[in-house]
Amino acid sequence: MASVIDTARADPPESSEELPLRRRLIRFGGSRLGGLILVLNLASLLILLGGALALNEWRTGLVEARQESLLGQAELLSKVLSDEDYTRGEPVPELNRDQSAKVLIDRFVPQGQRARIFDRDGVLLVDSFDVSDTIEGEPLPPARPAGTPAPPDTGTDKAADTLETANIALEDEILAALAGDPQTTVRRSENGERVVSVSLPIRHVQQVLGVLTLEANDVDQILDAQRRALIPFALVALAVNLLASLLLHLFVARPVMRLSAAADQVRLQRARAISLPDLEDRRDEIGDLARSLESMTDTLSTRMDAIERFAADVSHEIKNPLTSIRSALETLDLVQDKDKRDRLTAVLQQDVRRLDRLITDISNASRLDAELSRDRPRPVDLSALLTDIVGVYETTSKPGEAPVTLELAVDGAARVMGRDGPLGQVFRNLIDNARSFSPAGATVRVSVIRDDVDALPLHVRVEDDGPGIPSENLETVFERFYTSRPRGAAFGSNSGLGLSIVRQIVEAHGGRVTAANRLDASGAILGALFEVALPAVGRRV
Template identity: 70%
Template structure:
């Protein structure tokens, strides 16, 4: 049986202590989601900032390089345009002397990593700093092959492509020089004949206002500088990778593994190795995993309590049914031995009484077993308790028989008292209480129903009281009367007319509606017991526009 299975659960909340209200969490109501979002955004932000810094750095570097080359080129063209150094001549026609220009560049321009080229008015190169220095353009030659090694075959397509690249680089340079010959300085980032990226400026050489040629300065250290910048970006990328790895590890530790543990605990419950999930280290977490663990624990505890209640109910039903069955069997066994008609009639009446008792018991057990399904099937709605009680009392008064107790209703709480619940089960609560009070009332007595408010209890301010004039309830049985199959009837009531489930059903329905029911004895004028009182406390309906 289920009761033989081990139960693993955390300590429940103390009686009367409400579950703490969950605090408002950040990041859209999710702490765990906020952690995931923050880690991912942090890694992306690191990469984004690094990329911005690299782009800005590269752009600033190129612009600064162009400004430096422009300043150098403007200084050089002012010197080249001065007749006193002999590079340019103004008589009879302004012109450049290519021999003097080459000699002057050799003697005055030997900067490492830069190349100066001078073009005449027709765009024809007349001087190149690489021609007058030891610098050799292009990439270093590969190491020499050992003796006897056949030369590597050259792909004609590669040679054609390289030649096309050289021609394209020369065409771009020619276009730049052509624009500079128009009198406007030019600056660009282009490919050289060797395929390297270079920062280039082209400044017109003037004699007075006459353009005599163009001086082009190139700096070919752009790729090396950008490579250094890329290497500088690597720490950002490594940090972003580390943050992503850390985020993945945290997700595994704080999400994946706890979910796997919860799944394993649920499997333990499913396989009946435990009756409840209990993972205290997860239940104390303040994120969604903790909420899930607490919800699963509460759910399994509720199911476990429900199973215990079903087992206890089944045991009580078995015990209560056996009593009339035993009585019927004894009567049937005795019936053949009866000699006189009076004894036979008495035994037959006893059988009929046991059959009625058994029928009433089975009917009440069936109603009690369907109660949970009815409570879960019907949706709660706003109910006017004044109208509901008036209708119930009207039905009793219209079918009143001689000698039965009258039922009176006094709506002292006001015209309309609204509660949220299910009208069918709530109606059954008050009918059971009225039936119980009438059964204890003297002939032609009265059962009084009052509807009041108790502002001292803001959670359950609505009070419905059912008073009778019966003998009252023994003090030790004020709680026992709500147990299943408890029957302590007054003298004169037919045996077996009550199953003892009415007040148990009342408590079950009232607690399902968030209420409370209790029993007490009403004192008389001289302190004696004047009768019994059952009080039902219910929460009032929330104001319109608010959800319960």
């Protein structure tokens, strides 16, 4: 049954050892597509991580810079306020409120900063907002249409809580400064804003006269600006992720969906093989998958055709002895002569033996693929295997049968990756075939040689002294049910599957088997030669 789709057999994927250095460098873990996905995802993560780290660094540096700046200003003002021109009272001095207020007016207090002076009891003496033109306020809410009821005032309690919390934090800061320790904190103001606050004790000699507090409320504004500066980083990271998702969809998801649809077509028997040339030309994992699926379905299609031909051949081969048996049985009742009846009975027995041999060989051939797939390859020493096989022939040889000799022309062990059971069947079939064609007094010779020039260096040769093989049948002998026995051989003693099984097993081990004739100097045929070439250990099977 011919395939309805003519597909080209895809080349096998390159191994990692065969990849050029340049191609391996641009791959991650042997995967070019995996490297692309990794780079894109890492790029987006690094962008976000870099932006987040930069923001944290700016925030920490900003607070520390503002604290250092306020601390320098506070130290300068505290030294001025500790001068006797700004104190009064003997023998216990205290801060002069009016003179201290002039300091806050005369000394420059930048916009966005607030300076307050407290006495030794923590009572507020001067506030820069009171002695300057600074007026704190908030934007008015949007105008409401006439008749619209006023929204409920939900911020009163929250504002009261914020003010109470701010006063408690400021009071703690002042008390700590009155104890003689300078304070630098980040707290909430009465308006709920984040402020950087510095409180320093005002000293006259060693006596603490009060506390100077400087605040800067521009931290939130600067942080908001920094957060706005992070938005481009986030947008770039989002764009990279979207691009990565798009690439994954275009180069991975859609091709896999197409391969799945093609596989469904094969499953529904609308096609015999998957063929997607645009995917097979890709040099990444999707291309490898497409080529593998095409090769697999093409192999399955070929296997189905082979099974169909095998079934037809089996049917034809079985019908021959069955037809002979039926004819003999129909004739047996009509024959009265005893000798003729005995000859018919002998024909029946011969056909039954032939049918039994044929069914046995067919069963072995049909189980061969399953046995090869279940048995895991392992190193097999051909020298030891052939020594054991030839030893069995030597001990079980009967008079008149051709003896078998072995010659090992290799140094050390001749190891191949394979399965010792099927390999043993290969050599037994070849030896049995050679013995069946050998005349009386002839010898079957088995030899093992190594040819390192050949890609399959281990060669096993089986030679006989028989009539040889017609030149036009050197390939035909490996076909199923082909047999050409010498004159006088028992009819039906061979099914014609032995050499076909040999080729099937050898090719499953990555080798080859050939047939040739041995010739003398004049070109006369001396016998047949079968040669099996197998890969040595270390080569891929």
